[in-house]
Amino acid sequence: MFMRYRFSTYQSHYKNLLLLGIPVIIGQLGNIIMGIVDTLMIGHYGTMELAASSFVNSIFTLIIISAMGFTYGLTPMVGALCGKGDTIGVGGIVKNSLVANTLVAALLTLGMIIFYYCLNYIGQPDELLPLMKSYFLILLTSIPMVLWFNTFKQFADGITDTRSPMWILLSGNVLNVLGNYMLIYGKFGFPELGLAGAGIATVFSRTYMVFVGFFMFVCCKRYRSFWLGFKKCKTNKRDFWELNRLGWPIFLQMGMETASFSLSSIMVGWIGPIALAAQQIMLTVSQVCYMLYYGMSSAVAVRVSHFKGQSDILNLEKTATAGFHLILILAVLTSLPILMLRNVIGGWFTGNQEVSIWVAQAMIPFIAYQFGDGLQCNYANSLRGIGDVKPMIVYAFIAYFVISLPIGYLLGIVLKLGLVGIWFAFPFGLTTAGILYFRRFRKSVSRLY
Numbered sequence: 091m092f093m094r095y096r097f098s099t100y101q102s103h104y105k106n107l108l109l110l111g112i113p114v115i116i117g118q119l120g121n122i123i124m125g126i127v128d129t130l131m132i133g134h135y136g137t138m139e140l141a142a143s144s145f146v147n148s149i150f151t152l153i154i155i156s157a158m159g160f161t162y163g164l165t166p167m168v169g170a171l172c173g174k175g176d177t178i179g180v181g182g183i184v185k186n187s188l189v190a191n192t193l194v195a196a197l198l199t200l201g202m203i204i205f206y207y208c209l210n211y212i213g214q215p216d217e218l219l220p221l222m223k224s225y226f227l228i229l230l231t232s233i234p235m236v237l238w239f240n241t242f243k244q245f246a247d248g249i250t251d252t253r254s255p256m257w258i259l260l261s262g263n264v265l266n267v268l269g270n271y272m273l274i275y276g277k278f279g280f281p282e283l284g285l286a287g288a289g290i291a292t293v294f295s296r297t298y299m300v301f302v303g304f305f306m307f308v309c310c311k312r313y314r315s316f317w318l319g320f321k322k323c324k325t326n327k328r329d330f331w332e333l334n335r336l337g338w339p340i341f342l343q344m345g346m347e348t349a350s351f352s353l354s355s356i357m358v359g360w361i362g363p364i365a366l367a368a369q370q371i372m373l374t375v376s377q378v379c380y381m382l383y384y385g386m387s388s389a390v391a392v393r394v395s396h397f398k399g400q401s402d403i404l405n406l407e408k409t410a411t412a413g414f415h416l417i418l419i420l421a422v423l424t425s426l427p428i429l430m431l432r433n434v435i436g437g438w439f440t441g442n443q444e445v446s447i448w449v450a451q452a453m454i455p456f457i458a459y460q461f462g463d464g465l466q467c468n469y470a471n472s473l474r475g476i477g478d479v480k481p482m483i484v485y486a487f488i489a490y491f492v493i494s495l496p497i498g499y500l501l502g503i504v505l506k507l508g509l510v511g512i513w514f515a516f517p518f519g520l521t522t523a524g525i526l527y528f529r530r531f532r533k534s535v536s537r538l539y
Contacts, residue, residue, distance in 0.1 A: 103393075103405070103412035110252050111389030111416070115382055117256035128288050131270050133367070133440040139285040140440060141363040142221035144370030145214060148355035149205070150229050151373070152348045153198055154236050159344030160194050161187070161240035163337030165388075166395040166477050167329075168248025173399025181319020184245050184307070186329040190337065191237040199233050206230070214359045218366075221285055228289030235296035242303035247392055251312065258302050266295035339479035343470065343486040350490035350519055351376075354498050354512050361502075365509050368448035371439045372513065376456060379424045383417050383464050387471035394475025403538045410472040410531060417464040425460050428453065452513045459517035465524025469531045478534045485526040494519025 133140040164187045171179045206226055209219060243255040269291025276282025283290065307313055307320075351373065358369040390413035397406035428435070432453035436446030466489075473479060494515045501511030 100408060100412040100415065103409050104416060106393060107386065107389045107409065107413055107416060110247075110250060110392060111386040113252040113256040114247065114388050115385030117252075117259035117385070119378070119381065119385075127267050127270060128292070130439055131274050132285060132288055133371075135274055135284055137367055137440060137442050137445070138218060138363065139221060140370055141215070141366040142218045142225060143285055143288070144366045144373070145218070145355055145359055146222050146225045146229065147370065148352040148373065149202075149226075151377075152345060152352035153202060153233065155348045156341050156345035157191075157194060157198060157233065157237050158240050159340040159342075160337040161191060161237060161244050162340045162344075162391070162474060163333050163335075163479075164241065164244040165248045165391055166336065166398070166475055167332065168245055169392055169395025169475070170399035170477075172249050173396045177315040178319035178322060180245070180249070181316040181321070182323025182326075183329055183333070184241065184316065185320050185323060186325050187241050187245075187333055188238065189325050190330055190333045191241050192234065194337075194341075195234040195237045199230065202226075202230055202233070212356060212359075214356075215363055215366075218363065225285050225289050228286060228293060232293045232296045235293070235300045239296065239299045239303050242300075242307055245307070245316070247388060248395070249316070250392060250396075252389070252392075254306055254310070255303070258299050258306070261302070262295040262299040265298055266291050269294055336474075336477060336479055339483050340474060343479070343482040346483075346486040346490045347466075347520075347523065350494040350498075350516065353495060354502075354515075357499060357502055357512055358509060361508055364442070364444050365448060367440060367442065367445045368436070368452065368509055371436055371445070371449050372452050372456065372509075374439075375428065375435060375453075379421070379428075379460060380463060380467070382420050382424060383467040384471075386417050386420065387413060387467040389413070390468060391471040391475040394472055395477075398476050403535065406476070406538075407535050410468065410475075410535075413472070414465070414468040417468050418461075421460040421464045425457050429457050448509050451510045455510065455513040455517060458514075459520045462517055462519075462521030462524045466520055466527055469524065469527035472531050473527060473534065476531075476534060476538070478530070481530050482527065485523060485530070489519045489523035489526065493522055 128143070132143050164183065167183050168180050171177075171183065206223070209223060209226070214222065239258075243258075246252065246255050270288055272278050272280045273283045273287025273291055274285075275287075280287075308317055355366070355369055355373075358365045390410060393409045393413075394406050397403070397409060433446075433450045435453070436449035440446065470482060473482060496515075497518055498512040498515035501507045501514055502509065503511075505511060507514070
């Protein structure tokens with residue numbers, strides 16, 4: 091049952107969500123800053139390099155966010171066990187998660203190798219293909235690193251230690267920026283590698299984060315009981331299949347959401363290199379808002395899973411509602427400055443005036459979908475927190491493949507509205523997803539009372 095708004099009703103939940111969510115947001119912002127710096131450095135190195143990175147990054151973003159979705163299946167399991175005080179069980183779940191994520195990494199790498207051999211046949215500009223291919227192969231090597239690091243990150247988030255992953259992410263991003271500077275432009279005696287240098291710096295920073303995450307898990311005093319459980323417990327079918335039961339629906343839900351953007355980049359590529367360069371800038375800016383929402387909604391998932399483990403359904407429900415209130419505030423705080431600066435944002439990334447004009451036009455549909463994006467982030471993670479993830483596959487398919495992508499093709503390609511038409515499809519898809527997740531959450535919570 092959802093209650094009338096009273097600040098006192100949600101005050102403690104706001105406080106707890108902010109304490110958990112702000113470190114996650116800072117860590118996510120670190121990731122976004124890394125993407126922004128990559129785009130800035132590549133954009134000022136060359137427009138062709140920026141266009142090539144747009145396509146490749148769109149494809150890898152699809153894979154990486156989907157992979158992160160699979161690791162998110164660990165969080166509700168860890169949260170529920172922590173709610174019961176079972177630290178040994180948490181350690182065993184982490185071990186099984188590492189095994190499951192290694193297998194997923196192998197499958198994703200194989201799939202991307204197959205996709206690599208199809209690059210010549212998907213209608214991308216011929217002049218960009220050599221740049222795309224070399225950058226693609228470099229990033230391919232980092233897929234396992236993403237899954238392994240996120241295993242340790244989701245474990246830490248699940249036990250409400252969101253600060254440690256934040257510091258690892260921030261330090262990894264600093265290394266990435268330094269690597270970009272040295273390898274893109276050839277500084278401090280390193281060769282000038284351009285786009286390939288950006289890829290090498292990204293792989294190095296992701297490898298660093300895995301090693302630090304593992305070291306933290308093994309050596310940190312706070313994690314000693316979990317490490318004992320990790321050593322004591324064996325991999326087993328029950329935990330392995332439960333991780334897969336939770337992980338694959340989230341993988342598919344987040345994958346289909348990201349695919350609505352990544353596959354749109356293929357359509358943008360049909361328009362030309364200028365549109366692709368503008369697309370990369372738009373994706374970079376859009377990820378700022380998305381990761382802010384997802385940082386806060388990750389805190390919602392953790393708190394919801396803890397209350398689920400304690401069978402405290404009333405506070406579970408209040409947490410989800412309070413999370414949406416905070417995300418709405420974030421949406422307003424980010425949308426207003428972006429709207430006011432839409433005519434100058436493109437110039438931050440590139441000196442090409444035509445690219446900047448396309449970016450300014452696409453900012454209007456971008457602002458229009460912020461409410462829907464915040465709604466779907468909050469309630470997708472609320473459903474993740476209670477372990478009700480399977481219905482999200484169907485909802486995501488309807489929102490992104492039945493609604494968003496066809497509308498984007500109709501407006502952008504058939505009606506020739508270009509990049510702006512493609513971006514005007516996103517408000518329809520994201521808002522539909524948010525409404526469907528919200529309705530499912532209400533239905534699931536009513537069954538728990």
